[in-house]
Amino acid sequence: MDWFSDGMRQTHVALAWFSVLLFLVRGLAVQFGANWPLDSRFSVLVFCADTLLTVTGLSLWVLLYYSPLRDAWLALKLLALVGYTACAYLAMGKGEFRSLAYLYALLMLAYMMGVSYTREPLLGL
Template identity: 45%
Template sequence: MVQWHVLLAWCSVTLFFGRGLLAQFGNERARAMAQDARLLVVVFAVNMCLVVTGLSLWAAVGYHPVRNVWLGVKLLALVGYAFCGHWALSQARLHLLGYLTALALLALAMDLSINRQFLPG
């Protein structure tokens, strides 16, 4: 299940990054493609599967966001990422500040997932 979770995470990152690039640098047709309903269904499905595998792994491994500080910070970063990402890409135009903030929070969540520690040392 870990491999599926990692694969889904990379798919989600790629979709978010690609949609942001289309919305920022694309022509009118590319911007419309970034908001296409079929693509949004794929994004929703990937993210929902990512949440299910993440919660399943959380239950199987027995981590707790209070005992394992990295997990608590990761969950907060993911909530912030979802909020900023939605703000950045939900309008007809890209909100660059929201997009860059979402990418920074996503990078933090990925770092915490890989290193499993919040502070170095």
Template identity: 55%
Template sequence: MDWFYGPMVKMHALLAWCSIGLFLVRGLAHQFGAAWVTDERLRTLVFSSHVLIVVSGLSLWGALHLDPRYETWMTAKFIALGIYFATGHWAFGRGEFRLLGYVLALLALAYVMAVSMTRQVLLGL
């Protein structure tokens, strides 16, 4: 199991950091008027990274035999990921930039990261 788990965790974390970096850069670039922010190739790259994150996350979930019904931190993470995807899509959808959607997506993303690290719904508060 170690031959699978260790590399998969590293890949999952690397993909997550790449996705976060892309999201931050896209938001900042839009503030400076960059036209490439809405380019279809970039959107494909972002979508592909999200697919790979989900696949690696589901693989880890299966390898660890976690059940979201009993692992409440995982349920909270799934809900927050859904909020991140929805607000992130709204922030950059239809070639427009919506600052409120961007900020809400960043907040959801920060919560996802914190829950992933603490494995606590309330983040130890």
């Protein structure tokens, strides 16, 4: 791995941790009825972080020759990303299942991170 792709990977990891921590804090605050996490300034911050996370992720696909059609771990990580997005959306809302959606979103995040580290669809089990 050359210095550029290594820097891209480190940036992607840092953005992923930032995004996870942001969701943990905002989601937990919403679960306890706080309104500040739904402020538009936080939405812009989340959008910017997730956009940069997507750009670095796609760049790593190209630089490291990954493909969701060839690499099962990547395909499942993308499916988990779709599940996380749906659950996170529900968790930040006012519906009666927002706590359950928050839990499922956290589980999807944990799976995505585990798959990213192990490169195994079943997390090496």
